[in-house]
Amino acid sequence: MGLKQFKYFQVVAKVGNISKASEQLHIAQPALSIAIQKLERELSLILFDRSKKPLALTAEGEWLLERIDPILNQYDQLMLEIEDYKVVNRGCVRVGIPPMLGAYLFPLIFSEFYVRFPGIDLTIIEEGTLEIRERLLKEELEVGVIMLEGHMTKLKCHPITRHEIKVCVAKNHPLAKASKIDFEALKSENFILMNEQTFMRKKILELCNSNSFEPHVIFSSNQISTILGLVAQGTGIAFVLQSLAEGNEEIAAISLSEPLFIEAALAWQENTYMSKATQSFVAFISAFSSRFK
Numbered sequence: 001m002g003l004k005q006f007k008y009f010q011v012v013a014k015v016g017n018i019s020k021a022s023e024q025l026h027i028a029q030p031a032l033s034i035a036i037q038k039l040e041r042e043l044s045l046i047l048f049d050r051s052k053k054p055l056a057l058t059a060e061g062e063w064l065l066e067r068i069d070p071i072l073n074q075y076d077q078l079m080l081e082i083e084d085y086k087v088v089n090r091g092c093v094r095v096g097i098p099p100m101l102g103a104y105l106f107p108l109i110f111s112e113f114y115v116r117f118p119g120i121d122l123t124i125i126e127e128g129t130l131e132i133r134e135r136l137l138k139e140e141l142e143v144g145v146i147m148l149e150g151h152m153t154k155l156k157c158h159p160i161t162r163h164e165i166k167v168c169v170a171k172n173h174p175l176a177k178a179s180k181i182d183f184e185a186l187k188s189e190n191f192i193l194m195n196e197q198t199f200m201r202k203k204i205l206e207l208c209n210s211n212s213f214e215p216h217v218i219f220s221s222n223q224i225s226t227i228l229g230l231v232a233q234g235t236g237i238a239f240v241l242q243s244l245a246e247g248n249e250e251i252a253a254i255s256l257s258e259p260l261f262i263e264a265a266l267a268w269q270e271n272t273y274m275s276k277a278t279q280s281f282v283a284f285i286s287a288f289s290s291r292f293k
Contacts, residue, residue, distance in 0.1 A: 012032070092120070092277065093122055094123045096145065097126060098126070098147070129199035137154060137269060147200075148265050154270055160289040169252050170231060186237065187215075190235065192220075193238070200262070218236050
């Protein structure tokens, strides 16, 4: 018996169907059935209850799967690492980034990263912090830029930037000349917010709740240019990073009386193999994080 037979057993056990497992493993169905039967004979154990559909594990099968899973997962990680060592500074990294931070960070870092590491492709997924955290835990992303809030279970975080959030209004808005704004004074305003699953929207709604009012949200978008354009037209107010708001001559960016700050971090899943390409990206961002402050 060998690792291959145990891998066959693992896949059949999880799929619950010999036919589907054979497709996933790219092996003929009869050959897979024979391999499973041979494993049972060598172990002197009945691993599957073949009278049930979908195929069910026996008690012995459940016991074996529980013990073989971590071994096979470590083996798969080892194979990935071996392949990775053959190629230096090549590969693809899937990066999640919130739209508002993406608008600020992209010009500063990604073009320079491509110059330094031309063999590494970055696939950028723009999502809110909450969605990025879920994708990291599901291993759908290698790294993500997220807003820091409390303890990040199963994620390792490296802080990279801290920014003030400004209230943005049209130049002719009555609040445009204010040096600071009490959040409670915004209760009668039309709100333009980021979409669901964004940390920013969650934070603003929490502030509304703590000030005992329900905001009148007239528009939601993840497109910063659209949000700022609507603010400039006097459609409503928005909450935007200081660095993005203050360069726009058509809007006024004002601090809250109790300034609102956000801290962003580069995050990745703990205890998971990190490819050389991903290591290069994390090291690059960490080394140049002072530029983002």
